[in-house]
Amino acid sequence: GNSVTQMEGPVTLSEEAFLTINCTYTATGYPSLFWYVQYPGEGLQLLLKATKADDKGSNKGFEATYRKETTSFHLEKGSVQVSDSAVYFCALAYPSNTGNQFYFGTGTSLTVIP
Amino acid sequence: DGGITQSPKYLFRKEGQNVTLSCEQNLNHDAMYWYRQDPGQGLRLIYYSQIVNDFQKGDIAEGYSVSREKKESFPLTVTSAQKNPTAFYLCASSMARTWGYTFGSGTRLTVV
Numbered sequence: 001g002n003s004v005t006q007m008e009g010p011v012t013l014s015e016e017a018f019l020t021i022n023c024t025y026t027a028t029g030y031p032s033l034f035w036y037v038q039y040p041g042e043g044l045q046l047l048l049k050a051t052k053a054d055d056k057g058s059n060k061g062f063e064a065t066y067r068k069e070t071t072s073f074h075l076e077k078g079s080v081q082v083s084d085s086a087v088y089f090c091a092l093a094y095p096s097n098t099g100n101q102f103y104f105g106t107g108t109s110l111t112v113i114p
Numbered sequence: 115d116g117g118i119t120q121s122p123k124y125l126f127r128k129e130g131q132n133v134t135l136s137c138e139q140n141l142n143h144d145a146m147y148w149y150r151q152d153p154g155q156g157l158r159l160i161y162y163s164q165i166v167n168d169f170q171k172g173d174i175a176e177g178y179s180v181s182r183e184k185k186e187s188f189p190l191t192v193t194s195a196q197k198n199p200t201a202f203y204l205c206a207s208s209m210a211r212t213w214g215y216t217f218g219s220g221t222r223l224t225v226v
Binding site for chain 2: 036041042043044045046089101102104105106107
């Protein structure tokens with residue numbers, strides 16, 4: 001089957017600290033991988049994606065590399081800010097001619113303190 | 115601007131009542147989805163629809179119903195058969211052959 005496992009939170013970091021949120025997946029084919037971010041009281045927003053092995057997705061200082069050999073897609077940021085406080089979801093999806101169904105991890109809550 | 119609109123943002127329901135959550139998109143997306151979010155459980159798929167007048171059950175469809183009479187609209191009804199309906203509900207849409215969902219801002223349903 002298909003599933004995504006994320007490191008459990010909550011994660012609390014000081015401003016400018018290095019961030020890693022681990023994500024591993026189980027997949028029956030060749031999915032694309034995503035990170036979504038959810039700010040308090042809002043829906044999810046796409047943060048970055050990678051569609052094939054060894055691709056690196058990046059956005060707003062966040063990066064994640066699609067590692068097929070370790071079935072991982074860990075999210076990293078070199079220096080977090082208070083505004084990065086949110087819940088982060090790792091997800092996988094398969095291509096489809098009519099849309100794409102996602103499999104989400106349980107989310108990791110990040111709090112950045114000044 | 116294009117996007118997905120969910121309404122209302124907060125909804126209170128008495129036990130035993132049905133309630134309908136609205137989801138409208140003007141992105142011309144083919145597919146639409148409903149997810150339920152509970153603390154510590156991430157997102158769970160309730161129903162999805164890939165074309166008008168067609169929809170499929172997700173992982174937790176019991177106690178819910180949907181319709182897709184128009185491409186732009188995918189309302190979700192939480193029926194009295196849903197045992198634990200208090201949750202945050204998210205609607206999403208996507209276009210065929212492109213990546214990523216667009217999410218609405220969610221509806222928080224509380225049963226009182």
